[in-house]
Amino acid sequence: MLFREPETAALEALLFVAKDPLTPELLGEILELDLAMIKELLYELRTRYAVDSCGLTILEINGGFKLGTKPKVARYIEILYKQPAQALSNAALEVLSIIAYKQPVTRGEVDFIRGVQSDRALATLVEKGLVKDVGRKDGPGRPILYATTEQFLLHFGLRSLEDMPDLEAGSFSDDEVASTLE
Amino acid sequence: MLFREPETAALEALLFVAKDPLTPELLGEILELDLAMIKELLYELRTRYAVDSCGLTILEINGGFKLGTKPKVARYIEILYKQPAQALSNAALEVLSIIAYKQPVTRGEVDFIRGVQSDRALATLVEKGLVKDVGRKDGPGRPILYATTEQFLLHFGLRSLEDMPDLEAGSFSDDEVASTLE
Amino acid sequence: MERENTGHQVELPAYQGPLDLLLTLIQQEKVDIYDIPIARVADQFVEAVRQMESMDMEVTTEFLVLAAQLLYIKSRELLPKPPKSEQNPVEEEDLRQELVERLLAYRAFKQAAKVLENLETSSGRSYYREINVEGLLTNVKPEDPLKGIDFDDLWQAFCRVIERAEKGEEIRYVEPDEIAIDIMLADVLRRVLLHPKGLRFNQLMRIGTRMEMIVSFLALLELLKSGKVRAEQVTLLSEIMLYPTEKAWEFTEEE
Numbered sequence: 001m002l003f004r005e006p007e008t009a010a011l012e013a014l015l016f017v018a019k020d021p022l023t024p025e026l027l028g029e030i031l032e033l034d035l036a037m038i039k040e041l042l043y044e045l046r047t048r049y050a051v052d053s054c055g056l057t058i059l060e061i062n063g064g065f066k067l068g069t070k071p072k073v074a075r076y077i078e079i080l081y082k083q084p085a086q087a088l089s090n091a092a093l094e095v096l097s098i099i100a101y102k103q104p105v106t107r108g109e110v111d112f113i114r115g116v117q118s119d120r121a122l123a124t125l126v127e128k129g130l131v132k133d134v135g136r137k138d139g140p141g142r143p144i145l146y147a148t149t150e151q152f153l154l155h156f157g158l159r160s161l162e163d164m165p166d167l168e169a170g171s172f173s174d175d176e177v178a179s180t181l182e
Numbered sequence: 183m184l185f186r187e188p189e190t191a192a193l194e195a196l197l198f199v200a201k202d203p204l205t206p207e208l209l210g211e212i213l214e215l216d217l218a219m220i221k222e223l224l225y226e227l228r229t230r231y232a233v234d235s236c237g238l239t240i241l242e243i244n245g246g247f248k249l250g251t252k253p254k255v256a257r258y259i260e261i262l263y264k265q266p267a268q269a270l271s272n273a274a275l276e277v278l279s280i281i282a283y284k285q286p287v288t289r290g291e292v293d294f295i296r297g298v299q300s301d302r303a304l305a306t307l308v309e310k311g312l313v314k315d316v317g318r319k320d321g322p323g324r325p326i327l328y329a330t331t332e333q334f335l336l337h338f339g340l341r342s343l344e345d346m347p348d349l350e351a352g353s354f355s356d357d358e359v360a361s362t363l364e
Numbered sequence: 365m366e367r368e369n370t371g372h373q374v375e376l377p378a379y380q381g382p383l384d385l386l387l388t389l390i391q392q393e394k395v396d397i398y399d400i401p402i403a404r405v406a407d408q409f410v411e412a413v414r415q416m417e418s419m420d421m422e423v424t425t426e427f428l429v430l431a432a433q434l435l436y437i438k439s440r441e442l443l444p445k446p447p448k449s450e451q452n453p454v455e456e457e458d459l460r461q462e463l464v465e466r467l468l469a470y471r472a473f474k475q476a477a478k479v480l481e482n483l484e485t486s487s488g489r490s491y492y493r494e495i496n497v498e499g500l501l502t503n504v505k506p507e508d509p510l511k512g513i514d515f516d517d518l519w520q521a522f523c524r525v526i527e528r529a530e531k532g533e534e535i536r537y538v539e540p541d542e543i544a545i546d547i548m549l550a551d552v553l554r555r556v557l558l559h560p561k562g563l564r565f566n567q568l569m570r571i572g573t574r575m576e577m578i579v580s581f582l583a584l585l586e587l588l589k590s591g592k593v594r595a596e597q598v599t600l601l602s603e604i605m606l607y608p609t610e611k612a613w614e615f616t617e618e619e
Contacts, residue, residue: 005234006254013237013255014262019495022262030261044235053187053226055195059490068490069195076192077199077491079212087484090477091380097476113469116381116426119557126558133558141547144555156483157490165479167472199491263497270509272521279522296525305601310509326600337510 004041007031011041012067020150021064060159061150068154088128091121096130100152101167104134104145122146130155186223189213193223194249203246270310273303278312282334282346286316286327304328382430383470385412390467397467402441402460406434433463543575548583556593557608565595565604587612 010031014022024038031038042065046058059068069077088096095118098110110118125131129151136142148161158164192213196204206220213220224240224247231239241250251259270278277300280292292300307313311333318324330343340346379385389408390400413427437459556563568584569577584606587593592612597604 008235009237009252010255010258011237013251014258016238016249016251016493017259017262017495017500019497030258051187053190053230055191055193056198057490059492066492067198068492069198070191071486071489072188073192073195074489074491076196076212080196080199080204087481093477093480094380094473097473097480100480101473101476113466113473114381115383115430115466115470116424119554123558123560127560133555141551154490154492156480157486158483165476167476195491199493201494259500263501268509269511270513272524275513275517275521276525279518280525282518283522297528301601308601312509334510337508337513338515
């Protein structure tokens with residue numbers, strides 16, 4: 001069923017130009033619609049995007065929405081950008097996972113958990129916009145505190161930090177553990 | 183008729199991320215399709231976007247293509263991004279008053295009169311189109327001269343600078359201003 | 365998106381650090397992490413570090429520290445156990461316990477890193493547009509920045525200037541506050557290093573008290589002088605950008 005066509009068009013355009021993800025509340029305010037209607041329209045749009053001939057998708061980040069491309073078309077975009085997406089190094093992934101779970105956290109704390117210096121990996125993560133400086137910790141030297149960014153969520157296709165798997169022992173399957181340690 | 187669904191999806195995604203318009207040649211190269219096919223797919227996509235519930239459109243610029251929003255949704259985008267006019271700071275107002283009465287004037291002269299640096303306030307005024315660069319002063323360093331703009335005149339309903347009212351009728355002579363500048 | 369270093373099998377194992385090496389050894393031994401055969405693992409650890417040295421791989425002090433710690437625990441275990449009333453066994457247990465806890469924590473994050481890596485290739489890889497807000501608003505008429513301002517306001521502003529000019533400058537004494545310049549030096553350099561694409565000068569000066577800003581500025585001057593940091597300003601009114609130089613990295617490696 002098609003309904004509210006002008007509003008659906010406006011919603012799509014807003015998600016298209018959104019720099020930061022737009023909350024349903026903000027969308028409702030701009031489009032002068034109530035939340036239930038916004039959710040309905042988002043659902044409509046999602047359905048429209050679900051077809052195989054569509055390369056776009058609605059990304060949900062921290063309860064907000066914006067448009068992005070479907071993972072299956074990624075390789076074409078990488079050709080356009082002339083850079084095969086560079087995967088993060090193991091060191092960077094380790095530092096990133098520590099920051100993701102323990103944020104906000106200082107470099108010293110990351111170093112301690114990993115047992116090695118993490119300057120370089122941390123600098124790479126900041127440069128890629130996956131991690132940012134969020135202030136300073138009280139105490140000697142007032143070290144900088146780091147936390148993950150929205151870009152981090154986007155990069156890993158997470159809707160929010162709650163989407164991260166539990167860190168407690170046993171939450172990873174034995175296979176995963178084995179493959180990690182091999 | 184639906185056909186070439188994965189390529190259509192990829193085409194859409196490419197037009198979505200494109201910063202500069204993409205030529206059919208480049209698109210053909212990336213998607214490994216001939217030009218006729220690219221044109222066919224672009225036509226398909228245009229047809230899909232033609233419905234009223236779609237807020238996007240294919241823009242053709244200098245023979246290249248990218249996605250944009252339909253004109254009819256522009257007002258919603260304006261609501262999203264339009265900045266409420268920020269009141270001028272006291273510093274900016276001071277700089278503006280000096281330029282208004284002493285124009286053309288250099289930044290150094292403004293700084294000197296105010297006793298503090300005015301870079302930021304001046305930059306704000308230039309950005310807001312109230313003040314503009316009108317040439318350079320002879321002398322060491324050839325500093326830029328600033329004057330008020332037409333927008334400034336318009337706001338105060340003046341036809342030209344000659345229409346500027348005197349500063350509180352004689353309470354402030356040129357001599358006094360000059361002595362301040364010494 | 366093939367990971368460049370997929371070939372763990374063919375490459376020499378590059379350990380992320382001493383904890384990584386120790387975990388690998390424990391895994392090879394197929395023993396419970398709570399019940400590490402310290403004597404054997406310690407010897408293997410020392411042997412692995414020797415091999416790394418002989419292959420010119422990076423052996424940082426962290427490896428040596430952990431080797432020493434393992435050997436210490438091993439030596440304690442080999443000594444005849446003193447009577448229970450004494451405190452030594454407790455200390456030995458503590459060392460072991462502490463090590464196990466660090467290993468468990470590290471292993472958990474290593475696993476989480478693996479999960480992230482999988483996510484990166486599966487659900488991630490979504491691209492989005494770079495949004496140029498100014499471009500979007502090119503056809504939108506900005507609101508009058510002088511809204512609500514009349515000649516009187518302009519005049520008042522001018523009066524303030526004149527008044528201040530007559531009063532002369534106010535001299536204030538800054539209370540001394542101790543911030544060691546070398547701490548700030550390292551701190552400023554670190555922040556610049558973390559922005560290889562350039563740190564805005566204003567951003568650097570953003571945080572802290574007046575004294576902190578002054579000391580950071582002094583530190584920055586020192587870094588510029590020693591060539592570890594480079595400053596650029598494109599146009600007169602544009603922001604000053606700070607960039608780390610090659611020399612800056614030498615510093616962190618020494619550290």
